[in-house]
Amino acid sequence: MGEEGGLSRGDVLIKGAAGAGALYGLGALGPHVRRALAKTESELETLNFLLWFEYMQATLYGRGNSEVNDKKEKLPLKPDEKALMELLLEQERQHIGAMRKLIEKLGGKPKKEDKSEFSFAFRFNETLYVIAEVVEGAAIGAYNGAIPLLKSEEARELASSIVQVEGRHAAMVTAPFHGQPAPEAFNLGLTQESAIVYTVQYTAALLKGTFK
Amino acid sequence: MTPGGPPVSRRGFIALAGGSVAAASFLAACGGGETVAKMSEFGSGDVGILNYALTLEHLEASFYTALGESGFMPVKARTTLEKFGEEEEEHVAKLAEEVKKLGGHPAPAPETDFSLEDEKGALELAGTLENLGAAAYLGQVPRIKSATVLGTMLSIHSVEGRHAAAVNELLGKPATPDGAFAKPATASTVLTAVAPYMNG
Numbered sequence: 018m019g020e021e022g023g024l025s026r027g028d029v030l031i032k033g034a035a036g037a038g039a040l041y042g043l044g045a046l047g048p049h050v051r052r053a054l055a056k057t058e059s060e061l062e063t064l065n066f067l068l069w070f071e072y073m074q075a076t077l078y079g080r081g082n083s084e085v086n087d088k089k090e091k092l093p094l095k096p097d098e099k100a101l102m103e104l105l106l107e108q109e110r111q112h113i114g115a116m117r118k119l120i121e122k123l124g125g126k127p128k129k130e131d132k133s134e135f136s137f138a139f140r141f142n143e144t145l146y147v148i149a150e151v152v153e154g155a156a157i158g159a160y161n162g163a164i165p166l167l168k169s170e171e172a173r174e175l176a177s178s179i180v181q182v183e184g185r186h187a188a189m190v191t192a193p194f195h196g197q198p199a200p201e202a203f204n205l206g207l208t209q210e211s212a213i214v215y216t217v218q219y220t221a222a223l224l225k226g227t228f229k
Numbered sequence: 230m231t232p233g234g235p236p237v238s239r240r241g242f243i244a245l246a247g248g249s250v251a252a253a254s255f256l257a258a259c260g261g262g263e264t265v266a267k268m269s270e271f272g273s274g275d276v277g278i279l280n281y282a283l284t285l286e287h288l289e290a291s292f293y294t295a296l297g298e299s300g301f302m303p304v305k306a307r308t309t310l311e312k313f314g315e316e317e318e319e320h321v322a323k324l325a326e327e328v329k330k331l332g333g334h335p336a337p338a339p340e341t342d343f344s345l346e347d348e349k350g351a352l353e354l355a356g357t358l359e360n361l362g363a364a365a366y367l368g369q370v371p372r373i374k375s376a377t378v379l380g381t382m383l384s385i386h387s388v389e390g391r392h393a394a395a396v397n398e399l400l401g402k403p404a405t406p407d408g409a410f411a412k413p414a415t416a417s418t419v420l421t422a423v424a425p426y427m428n429g
Contacts, residue, residue: 104405107409108405108408108409109409111408111409111410112409115409115410157387160383160387161380161383161384161387164370164379164383165376165379165380165383166376170371173370173371174370174371175410177367177370177383177386178367178410178411178412178413179409179410179411180383180386180387180390181363181366181367181386181387181389181390181411182390182405182407182409182410182411183387183390184363184386184387184388184389184390184391184394185390185391185393185394185404185405185411186394186405187387187391188390188391188392188394188395188398188404189394189398189404189405192395192398197308197309197312198309198391198392198394198395199312199313199316199388199391199392199395201316201388202315202316202319202320202323202385202388203319203323203384203385203388204383204384204387204388205380205384206380206383206384
């Protein structure tokens with residue numbers, strides 16, 4: 018039961034995705050992200066980190082929903098895949114709205130959304146789902162790592178409610194290519210650094226800026 | 230399947246799973262359908278919460294064993310559902326270990342009877358148990374005191390969410406039935422729902 022719980026299938030499949038030019042590697046970490054990782058996070062910073070992960074997911078599903086790959090080629094989705102992308106995008110947008118509202122309620126300032134922070138490279142449908150599986154897995158790890166650190170009861174409850182849905186999303190994105198919806202028995206919490214590193218290392222999420 | 234004890238009856242399960250504080254409330258509720266409010270006291274303390282979760286995991290593990298032996302395992306989902314069963318067993322072992330670490334006694338496995346009659350009904354029951362399980366974990370999050378226990382519970386909670394979504398999809402039901410935000414279930418709701426599958 019390693020820290021990578023839930024990511025093992027993606028670990029394997031991404032080897033194929035890398036052949037399509039999807040793997041950018043750790044060099045994609047921007048200086049602001051590196052700096053942010055070096056210090057202890059406050060409650061509001063932790064919530065903003067989770068919000069940033071929601072932005073990442075929404076950006077990914079927005080890309081999938083656009084049906085255009087990284088070569089600007091049409092990436093046609095079957096009707097059920099299109100419906101899946103729309104549902105995932107809608108639910109991630111709802112998470113964003115709720116997380117922003119909570120941060121404001123707790124006296125903080127929600128991080129602004131900047132879609133240019135993320136660049137997901139995929140040429141084929143299957144690569145899109147591989148990336149989605151890993152991003153969802155990393156998001157689950159990020160939430161599970163953050164929730165025990167949260168002091169606000171409301172924050173804990175919202176984050177816990179969302180993380181179950183992220184778990185459901187993780188299963189849903191394996192369906193189109195008949196993957197294993199629950200590859201590990203435990204989805205352990207990840208530190209912020211681990212969650213980011215996994216996402217970058219395995220999905221070609223190019224973090225150009227900062228989640229601050 | 231149960232570390233350290235024989236199977237227990239439905240009444241015994243309810244008493245054992247709740248811990249001493251809530252046991253009387255559960256027995257009363259079981260016998261007379263009363264005390265939903267009292268049932269919310271279920272599992273005061275982290276040991277009680279862990280034992281509540283452990284009991285549900287026992288139930289799920291027992292279900293997948295019964296499914297495998299029933300002849301009603303859906304062929305198209307055999308690998309997935311067998312894996313879910315293995316994972317429930319892992320959850321049982323982990324939760325029992327956590328109870329012991331806190332100085333408690335792991336709740337024994339309840340006696341179960343799922344009366345599986347066909348493939349569709351079996352899959353429906355899998356969906357019921359998995360969705361209840363995910364909601365049950367979510368319902369306990371605000372009550373957990375120890376960060377370590379919370380971490381363990383969360384690590385299982387999202388996996389139960391994965392299981393529930395996958396089974397829902399096999400059933401042709403929405404994978405996120407509550408929408409973007411999962412809803413918790415109280416212990417009283419969960420135990421009332423699973424009571425029919427307990428013997429005794």
